[in-house]
Amino acid sequence: MALMDFIKKQFIDIIQWTEDDDGTLAWRFPMAEMEIQNGASLTVRESQVAVFVNEGQVADVFGPGMYKLTTQTLPVLTYLKNWDKLFESPFKSDVYFFSTRQQIDQRWGTPQAITIRDKDFGAVRLRAFGNYSYRIADPKLFYTEISGTRAAYTVPELDGQLRGLVLQNISDAIAASGVPFLDLAANQVEFAAALAGQLAPDFAKLGIKLEAITVQNLSLPEELQKILDQKIGMGMVGNDMGKFMQYQTAQAIPKFAEGSANGGGSGVVGDALGLGAGLTIGQVLANNLAQGLNPAAGGAQAAVPAAQQTPTVAEVSANDIMATLEKLGELKTKGILTQEEFDAKKADLLKKLV
Numbered sequence: 001m002a003l004m005d006f007i008k009k010q011f012i013d014i015i016q017w018t019e020d021d022d023g024t025l026a027w028r029f030p031m032a033e034m035e036i037q038n039g040a041s042l043t044v045r046e047s048q049v050a051v052f053v054n055e056g057q058v059a060d061v062f063g064p065g066m067y068k069l070t071t072q073t074l075p076v077l078t079y080l081k082n083w084d085k086l087f088e089s090p091f092k093s094d095v096y097f098f099s100t101r102q103q104i105d106q107r108w109g110t111p112q113a114i115t116i117r118d119k120d121f122g123a124v125r126l127r128a129f130g131n132y133s134y135r136i137a138d139p140k141l142f143y144t145e146i147s148g149t150r151a152a153y154t155v156p157e158l159d160g161q162l163r164g165l166v167l168q169n170i171s172d173a174i175a176a177s178g179v180p181f182l183d184l185a186a187n188q189v190e191f192a193a194a195l196a197g198q199l200a201p202d203f204a205k206l207g208i209k210l211e212a213i214t215v216q217n218l219s220l221p222e223e224l225q226k227i228l229d230q231k232i233g234m235g236m237v238g239n240d241m242g243k244f245m246q247y248q249t250a251q252a253i254p255k256f257a258e259g260s261a262n263g264g265g266s267g268v269v270g271d272a273l274g275l276g277a278g279l280t281i282g283q284v285l286a287n288n289l290a291q292g293l294n295p296a297a298g299g300a301q302a303a304v305p306a307a308q309q310t311p312t313v314a315e316v317s318a319n320d321i322m323a324t325l326e327k328l329g330e331l332k333t334k335g336i337l338t339q340e341e342f343d344a345k346k347a348d349l350l351k352k353l354v
Contacts, residue, residue, distance in 0.1 A: 014040065015041070047101035050062040100134045126218055132212055191218070
């Protein structure tokens, strides 16, 4: 009876994987009721690894090359299977192939803005995206931790887990880099290197090696970007009060024109009235702007009769100066002005009260 059972068995004499399906990480060689013939050929191509698994236990791992499967090439299986039994096939174990080539252009990104702590802006919400590549570095660990006994395991099935690891480590990577946001956005290579350092140990726990990661964009929410643009503009004018007024004029004129065209009395016009400048505020600011752009014009204007001269900032009443201070205080609260900038401008205004 044992002899008849042996004759009925189907034997496999060639084991290989052509990796026809792109994106497959692990693939189990179809065995069914077949058994591997003693002396069969195992072909492992470049960028592949073959793993023999006996009753759930990894027995042998084969790198690229061609092998004759005998008791000499599978000593561990020899011990496990007790091959001295007559007519029993020595190769009943499952064979798994693993792709070790790079899986490139895997995308990651922040579905929602994440909050980080920045030494310049405090708490900042930002978005980021990029791509990364990886490969299976430890097939045995990948089998025990990820793919298991499944017939196949693909890249899309692992994608969510790896992207989650990337997002989880972004905040730590930014903190580890110690680079302010403004410098971080301009040095994305350094940020990517810090992120790779954070991610490598987590990938290794899955039997995977992170080959590369890129950061293609870092951006702030629109409302914070506007404040950042204003702060950059103020940084350009420094603590000079005249230049500050010129900067405010340049910011206000387009909005003032828009409000006038729409027939509205609020917005910038209301702000101007709140500063106490009345209907002459546009003339005051425009005059200061002209003087800043053309200092020589100041002497020519001195020849104009006093009755025809436009009021200067020095002639604004004490109430107007106090209102301006309140406006500067709002800019400081919003983060547009630093404490030092606010103090300098406050000192300039208070001198006008003496």
